Amino acid sequence: MRRKKIIARLFGTILAAVFALVFLYPTIVTFANSFMSSTEIMAHYGMVFKDQEETNEWWSYDQQKDTTYKNDKVKIKIRPSRVTLSQYASVLFKSPEYLFKFWNSVNLVIPILIFQILVALGASYSFARFKGRLKELMFFVYIILMLMPYQVTLVPNFMVANWMGTLNTYWSIILPGIFSPFSVFILTKYMRRIPSSYVEAAKMDGANEWNIFTKIYIPLCKGVIVSVAILVFIDYWNMVEQPLIMLSDADKHPLSVFLAQINQGEVGLAFAVASIYMIPCILLFLYSEEYLIDGITYAGGLKG
């Protein structure tokens, strides 16, 4: 009996370890390869991008042809033959366009993050504190909007941007982003659990509505606000659909879109740029995994 248990446990551990390897593999490969020199990258993966280079010459910035040796057997390599930061150095000092794109990402995500949460706090306070038929209907609309895929929601967003003349500017992405109902949903679910006795007690002490909002609800929601902020950040840091439709000017694209095109240009830098792009997410994740898990759990189940 005991033996059986140990075997089962061993089997479980091995299975988990296999899954873990598969899950980590792409991230590790990307990171590890970012420490190779450009020549090593070209030698290993050059074949993959060779024909693309030929057909997409308009894309490469400098016309000089890469004549380095290319291994015709492509194998994924994890250990760099010599660890070097040369890729990072080139990204930082020689190819500022990647940093511009990174900065574009920041400029899009941060305003959405801050204002979406501010706006959502008010709305969810209203949903949680006050009741009414119309309120319930509105909350229902929010849930439906939250679950709608981009195929549906981008159409109204595009039309409004067109009427307002904000197409091809960041406003066309930031404004709909601010009013995205996702954080309202999670915050409302959380706020509904705050016992009304807190509110009654505060009212006895002469607190007005604004006091209740800022002194009771917001402090109690600190944890969940962090959770929501992380989820929103990850979502928008990853965005692809909105910029493709709203921003016709490729210079304005965030790095998440631009990375898809980078492999046609400078493969030697691609892994470093990819790593730079995921570092903020990974740091955030390692620092606040518990909050992220809480956030996902709150979002589970649609009822309040």
Added chain:
Amino acid sequence: MNTRQKKKIIEKIKSVSFLAPSGLGVLIFFVLPFFVIVYYSLLDNPVKKNFVGIDNFVNVMQNSAFQSAITNTFVFSLISVPLAVILSLLLAMLLDCKIPFKSQFRTIFLSPLVVPVASIVLVWQVIFHTHGALNSIVAEMGGNPIDWLDSKYNQLIVLSLFLWKNLGYNMILFMAGLGNIPKDLIEVARLENANRFQIFCKIKLRYLSPTIFFVTIISLINSFKIFREVYLLTGGYPYGNIYYLQHFMNNQFEKLDYPKISTAAIIMCVFMIIIIGILFIVENRFGKEVEE
């Protein structure tokens, strides 16, 4: 006016003023333009404004690109959703067992959720390209190299990316569900000599059923969103069977064919509302059943 009515009105004003910024934004950017979309879908074009009834719907439905986009999207959902549910349940059950390094495993399983797809898509390209790593192996074993992204297997490549990205999220939902099962119930079952399989079927699955359902719907909705991954892998004009709904929409946006975009969006929207409606109904029923 008595004080009670007055109080009620004041309450209303307060409630509305907190909701106003968000509510107005949602109205302006989502709800009101949606009615315009309904209007556009009934016109031949936004300039001439001739009312054509359901002609647009018929046209879009008969459009071969739309049909293949719908078919591909559905085929993808049909494969990906069951896998996303079963594999993530398996992961959650694994972490529910007594194995070492549990929290490390959890961190690892969750990590793809935060890693931008754009960052790791290079690895997929290196593996599946005509001159890629997979073909090197195939060639060594004496096979013929093919362009995997342009083969009948390309749905599977997209699937691998989808599962890699989404399993962690579902797993967390299942872990929360497993945590909600009363421990004493399982203890009692053990005392009564129920085996693991019985405990799993009779207790765990029953308690998990709302979670399973929720995860299924969320995965289904996420599977409709599959575009980002394909775009990053192959660009705006992918090969035949990974041409999905969002690709169709993007191409219409480029042509600025308003009636067509509007009609497609409405078809999609109606479909989503049906799915969400089912979700709500079942959740209400399950919710009661488990509480009893």
